[in-house]
Amino acid sequence: MTDDTQREKYGMSTKPTKAIASAAEIRSIVGDIDDSTVMSIRDTGATAAEVLEAFIWASSDDELGNTPGHSRDGPVGRVYDILQSLEPPEA
Secondary structure (H helix, E strand, O other): OOHHHHHHHOOOOOOOOOOOOOHHHHHHHHOOOOHHHHHHHHHOOOOHHHHHHHHHHHHOOOOHHHOOOOOOOHHHHHHHHHHHHHOOOOO
8 A cells, every 4th residue: 555545545635735824924025014914814824925926916006816817716815805905095
């Protein structure tokens, strides 16, 4: 029996796990944000790369989410929504 077969037998994933972005990584990408916002971002399960992608979208004037090949689904979309909630409303 291979290791993968054994893992599957006991309901364990055989897929590699992704590393959730650390608080330090989030702050290095987003800047100075409060602890509750950092925890909200971590709760999405986003990687540092996904946080960066969401930050670029939130910082951009372009409608990247409406461009073919780009989507605001999953962790990236949830981080984007969190970052958008931090933006002051336009006057």
